[in-house]
Amino acid sequence: MQARERIVRRAAREVRAGMTVNLGIGLPTGIAAYLEAGMNVCLHSENGVAGVGPAVATERADRNLIDAGGAYVSTLPGASFFDSAVSFALVRGGRLDLALLGAMQVSASGDLANWIIPGKFTPGVGGGMELAQKSRRVVALMTHCDKGGRPKILQECTLPLTAPRCVDRVITDMAVIDIRGGTMLLREIAEGVSVQEVVDATDAPLTIDADAISTF
């Protein structure tokens, strides 16, 4: 299984019936395809849609209906459209149960960096800060290490932050790690990965209860 698929499959299990959920642009968007069919979930898109349905092929698309990533989408029965102020009121007002967000780096205390690499990648943050800061639960998704094999879970982020102390859980291709009160707790390891491999690939202290670690 590819790293991305492994992450996305595991992340899909974070979504529970009844939730209002935002799937961030990039990696998290892929989660929609792995949700249980008919699950009572309300997907929110920050451009003003609640009740986003499956993506639609361009030739059958409604030209006025995209998600925040620019993909043509459909709506489910019970969907609604609203303006950008209402859309972020929903986020900042605490009505978003879960945001699954792509990450560049996550720190031991749950700081998230996912929007800028100064001098290299400077597209602007979009709605990322609100989603990170105000969703009731934030799950960050990323490959455990960068292409050079360097850890992306760090004692402190080296990239500018999207929001400090906002990540509740990190899901990577190697592990699921919870962050509580500044401590990182290793919860699950990917099939075929050892605890030691996760520790070696992580640049922050992990609390490990070997008996409680499951495999995904």
Next chain:
Amino acid sequence: MQARERIVRRAAREVRAGMTVNLGIGLPTGIAAYLEAGMNVCLHSENGVAGVGPAVATERADRNLIDAGGAYVSTLPGASFFDSAVSFALVRGGRLDLALLGAMQVSASGDLANWIIPGKFTPGVGGGMELAQKSRRVVALMTHCDKGGRPKILQECTLPLTAPRCVDRVITDMAVIDIRGGTMLLREIAEGVSVQEVVDATDAPLTIDADAISTF
């Protein structure tokens, strides 16, 4: 002609085609009946209506459609309904061309008192402050004197203010007075009233250009 009718008839002439106008609760509400039929005017009611039409008899009324004064009203083609935040955004954002407001006292510098008589009349201000402070033009309507014959146009208001320096024009049963840069300018006198009578009934200095004063 009754004092109230005289005021309302004259006040109706303040309304011009193309304007968005709020008729305050009480005396100003009566103006609607004196507007030229078919005039292109958009009447705003702060409970969330633009395009208010004539009042409707209770037995034919829509139970969900009242104006801010609680009267059953109709709508004209081109009307819209909106929430209270939008309604006052319209006012504070400068989209209300004219507010015609009932007054208890008006001062020489255009201060308006129309919402409270401490210890006697304390119902709360409703939307009065916004209308007074933010309408592009404020015309205050009142009888020139109170029931005891005491002037209501004063050097300084004795009642708590609704808003300072907000009134552009005062229309009473005796006169039409403009307020510009802290000066009161007598513009019109009611039929059968002399300039001296207006001066005597006014407790603030009036600038008078006798040749320029017309009769209403």
Next chain:
Amino acid sequence: MLDKRTSIEEAIAQITDGASIMVGGFGVPGTPFLLLEELVRQGQKRLTIIKNDANESGMGVDLLVANGQVARLVVSHLGLNPHAIERMNAGDITVEFCAQGILAERIRAAGAGLPAVLTDIGIDTLLADGKPVIEFEGQRCLVEKALSADFALIHAERADPFGNHTYAASARNFSPLMAMAAQTVIVEAEQLVAEGEIAPDAVHTPGPFVDAVVHLEALTDAYGVVRRGNEVVNRAG
């Protein structure tokens, strides 16, 4: 989507003594009379009620006042309700008055997760007493604090089980703002429709803001009554 249909008893039973409650409505239109009557029946005490007005004497919020359930009112005016003014003057209830549009903005700010907004409305008037004033870019501004509540009671014309709903005419007023600003949002609906029957473009308040949907089997006279002097006319139904 999640099915949020609830009985009126269960919906109101969530409210505890001492709760703060936003109530939609401007005069009669938009007032959730049946939710309020259930609240009178259940009798929760020491309530803070946030509403544009306190309805007319003998109806809606005034029934709560008369029943001794209200400790505090936050309103823009009590002009329709001499009984509430009397109770205020007697010291039985405390009343906080807000400029109407600022009341709307304070509620909206809470719904939008903003701690406060700046405004010059009411500055240097009685309504500014006790409110912080700051200078912002050369202008003196009041800092108007976001106003949230434990509950919002909302009247909708139509709702689906997920909570998407619409308002009729001037019954909209404060309701969309309150439906965003309270911890728990209870909507009573004249019509309950299936999901998808309200077109997504026509939804006034989106389902994610709503916690409970109560279908009204029938309206009571209150929904259609406006008192004019001694005249009482029923316009309900």
Next chain:
Amino acid sequence: MLDKRTSIEEAIAQITDGASIMVGGFGVPGTPFLLLEELVRQGQKRLTIIKNDANESGMGVDLLVANGQVARLVVSHLGLNPHAIERMNAGDITVEFCAQGILAERIRAAGAGLPAVLTDIGIDTLLADGKPVIEFEGQRCLVEKALSADFALIHAERADPFGNHTYAASARNFSPLMAMAAQTVIVEAEQLVAEGEIAPDAVHTPGPFVDAVVHLEALTDAYGVVRRGNEVVNRAG
């Protein structure tokens, strides 16, 4: 009500060099491509453009950038437009980035006549640089200033001559906020309908906020084009 129908030439001719212009749209949906193309044709210079994004390279706002008409952009991101990022990095245009929801609130604040709002979004991040911080009730808050503009260019699905209009699906986004926040609001409409044809309950932006209504006889490809790699597909009309 007042008839605000205008030709596209006259509507855009009101814009002068140095003007600030809000442009509706989030990506393609809601972008008023034809108003923007007329602005390119007329060639006004030194413009400040306020929009969620700068569209994709080669369309919408990017045509203004390419034509050297833009001095400054205020956006939440430029992720769709590598050309604009290039121009920013080359120093040809200055770009102010805002968190998307705060951009929405700043625009809304201007429309609501509020000088500023308080928020904790983005505090202690790069986006807070240079913004005033105050302590309000024990919480550190950014003071986010209202963002107004000389003009707003808005795309509507339907409009009547008075300016009441509706948006389609996700084409709504920033438009209702911008239509309240600009001095002069110009709406292009796919359909022009008679007054009264848009039910008062269905109006998304009320007529009093609008200054000019331009009826589009036909849409161009831009309204239906989304580029995906090398694939270009026409979904207009």
